[in-house]
Ligand SMILES: Nc1ncnc2c1ncn2[C@@H]1O[C@H](COP(=O)(O)OP(=O)(O)O)[C@@H](O)[C@H]1O
């Protein structure tokens with residue numbers, strides 16, 4: 001495999017058309033690609049472009065030697081999983097929120113909901129099992145954030161795009177979550193993470209990192 | 217035809233002139249309390265009189281027509297006017313909804329209207345304008361409101377839940393899966409008023425059509441049957457119209473890569 005995840009001249013607009021961003025770079029398997037740049041420089045939008053949630057005006061991403069448009073948008077988005085900074089919970093309890101992707105086109109037909117895995121992840125992220133029965137929109141920011149990581153992980157993506165994953169977490173959970181992801185990315189070949197973080201010491205938790213930077 | 221020998225009583229022009237008393241009552245109230253409504257009242261009275269007189273002549277003319285093609289053409293024109301009015305009421309459309317509202321109104325109105333005219337009322341000939349025009353007119357008036365409500369609600373719900381829609385897409389949803397809840401909400405909003413009116417009809421007020429038929433000397437028992445048919449017909453047409461317009465519109469909120477249309481963000 002020549003290219004795992006390489007983006008070339010990826011071009012997109014920020015909000016109105018006044019600002020155009022163009023960026024190239026590469027994520028190597030087992031690596032964490034850290035996106036740097038001041039607030040408002042287009043980091044979150046870059047992750048959405050990578051997840052094909054925002055249209056790129058130009059450029060391309062090559063994933064496993066194939067152009068991104070060779071994949072269906074559903075296959076792409078479940079494989080290249082974007083986790084927004086502000087966790088989004090839907091009506092229904094915790095379990096229903098975790099189950100949601102298994103009702104949708106992307107993975108409905110080729111993954112099954114694994115209760116065993118759910119318990120394992122709850123344990124890793126120090127969430128009590130009762131959270132599965134709790135109405136999800138009543139969860140605290142930190143709980144919802146961790147539940148949204150679990151929801152993303154159950155999809156079994158190869159690449160996770162994390163937008164300031166520690167923003168809602170206290171110190172103890174911050175370390176837990178970062179350590180987990182640094183293990184996750186090495187646990188199986190062919191995984192990668194793109195990470196936006198404002199905190200230098202977030203990045204210290206990962207062994208193999210590379211950087212790209214968006215200007216102000 | 218009437219019950220107990222009553223048939224309708226004509227209002228002569230002299231009697232019509234007496235209705236000025238009623239305008240005066242409104243005018244005096246406005247003048248005494250200085251509501252500043254006199255000008256609009258006068259203008260409104262004149263307009264109402266002129267518009268109704270004109271439509272009276274137009275209807276007399278149409279009712280003499282004996283050509284189904286011309287009558288269908290007139291109904292198409294009514295659909296067009298209603299669709300313009302419906303799309304005018306949508307606040308933040310993605311694409312101007314003129315074409316989709318015309319399509320939704322025409323399709324639903326014709327299907328439901330034809331069922332009523334051809335199978336239920338069954339006049340001879342089937343295109344008798346005295347039946348066609350009021351029936352189609354009543355359907356259009358209600359569907360127009362229904363589809364405007366539904367479309368407005370759909371856009372409102374989706375604009376208000378962009379994060380949720382985006383999250384669902386990220387989790388592998390198709391555009392329809394991502395907006396299904398909001399589409400349902402929109403259909404409910406469009407259909408609720410007509411379904412509610414089924415509940416209260418006859419209790420709160422007598423519908424205009426039934427009142428008219430009774431004044432015109434029709435046996436109330438027959439007028440009631442007409443009214444029932446009209447109400448279920450309106451409910452069916454509104455349901456169909458809402459379904460069509462929402463079905464044709466939600467897709468325009470997404471681009472060809474099944475992501476949210478970037479225009480949505482800019483409109484916000
Ligand atoms: N949906 C949107 N509508 C309007 N402007 C937007 C939208 N999304 C992003 N922007 C603009 O693009 C710029 C970059 O946003 P973002 O990618 O969130 O930056 P960062 O994550 O680096 O802080 C901001 O100035 C923001 O105002």
Ligand SMILES: [Mg+2]
Nearest residue numbers: 043044045085
């Ligand atoms: Mg951001």
